[in-house]
Amino acid sequence: MSFDIVKIVGHMGVFDKGILLVIVAMALASLIVFLERLIAFSRSRSQNRKFASVAAGLLSRDQHQELVTRSDAAKSSHLAQLIGSGMKTYLSQRARPEGKVSPVELTRRELVRKSEAVAADVRRGMSVLASVGSVAPFVGLLGTVMGIINSFQGMAREGSGGLGAVSSGISEALLVTAAGLVVAIPAVLAFNMLTTQSEKILLALDQARGEFLDYLENTHGDARAHRGHGAEMPASAVATGRETHDVRRV
Numbered sequence: 001m002s003f004d005i006v007k008i009v010g011h012m013g014v015f016d017k018g019i020l021l022v023i024v025a026m027a028l029a030s031l032i033v034f035l036e037r038l039i040a041f042s043r044s045r046s047q048n049r050k051f052a053s054v055a056a057g058l059l060s061r062d063q064h065q066e067l068v069t070r071s072d073a074a075k076s077s078h079l080a081q082l083i084g085s086g087m088k089t090y091l092s093q094r095a096r097p098e099g100k101v102s103p104v105e106l107t108r109r110e111l112v113r114k115s116e117a118v119a120a121d122v123r124r125g126m127s128v129l130a131s132v133g134s135v136a137p138f139v140g141l142l143g144t145v146m147g148i149i150n151s152f153q154g155m156a157r158e159g160s161g162g163l164g165a166v167s168s169g170i171s172e173a174l175l176v177t178a179a180g181l182v183v184a185i186p187a188v189l190a191f192n193m194l195t196t197q198s199e200k201i202l203l204a205l206d207q208a209r210g211e212f213l214d215y216l217e218n219t220h221g222d223a224r225a226h227r228g229h230g231a232e233m234p235a236s237a238v239a240t241g242r243e244t245h246d247v248r249r250v
Contacts, residue, residue: 013150016176019143023136023179030132030187033125037194040076044122044201047077052208055083059215064091078118082205083212085114090216104216111209118205122198126191133188140180147173 051074058067064087071077071084089110093103151170 013147013172015150016143016147016172019139019146019176020179022139023176023183026132026136026139026187027183030129030183030190033128034190034194037125041194041197041201043076044078047074048079048204050074051077051080051083055080078122078201078205079208082111082114082118082209086111086209086212104213107216108213111213115205115209119202122201126194126198129187129191129194133184133191136180136184136187137177138180140177143176143180144173147176 051070054070055067058064058070068084068087068091071080071087074080086107090103090107093099093106148170151173
């Protein structure tokens with residue numbers, strides 16, 4: 001059994017065609033978001049790995065300004081955005097006159113704020129997939145209900161009865177529901193897939209943030225002792241192979 005979708009769409013009423021256009025727009029929006037997020041996650045993971053290797057060496061040599069420069073260059077790396085923002089705050093606060101709050105504590109607060117901004121960027125657009133997955137079936141159902149109503153109204157006007165009188169209109173209406181489901185199911189699957197990937201990225205970033213703060217507290221915890229001269233620092237947690245391995249999972 002086969003049917004001509006183009007022919008069915010051609011016989012649809014104005015309302016059903018409008019609903020179908022809305023569903024098509026939802027499909028395009030969800031596809032664009034899905035592809036954009038896949039590309040963004042792939043670029044972020046690639047640059048995170050490169051930045052992690054570079055950052056480990058720079059921190060072990062106490063080359064903080066170079067770390068800031070490298071983080072600014074890695075535009076697509078969420079790890080570089082996070083660590084670079086923290087290091088900028090630490091360097092600027094350490095150069096200022098002594099205040100009531102230590103540079104490390106101010107850096108900690110900045111990293112918390114930056115983590116929230118990075119998390120929002122990682123999840124950017126995913127609300128579109130969630131909305132399409134939840135709303136598209138109901139939009140299709142709305143078109144179906146209105147199509148069936150129109151079919152029965154037409155039957156009443158013609159004064160004829162039987163399934164044959166309304167079967168064409170019902171088939172057109174049901175096609176709209178089918179279109180809504182065809183759009184919604186992939187959107188839900190895409191949302192779940194991207195959510196899993198984003199959670200992995202954010203978990204790795206949270207671990208990197210904690211290890212970076214451990215490094216600052218262990219090697220530069222006393223801001224007064226390190227002001228104006230370099231620090232003789234041991235290999236930090238950020239510079240160890242263990243952390244580099246962890247960060248590369250981002």
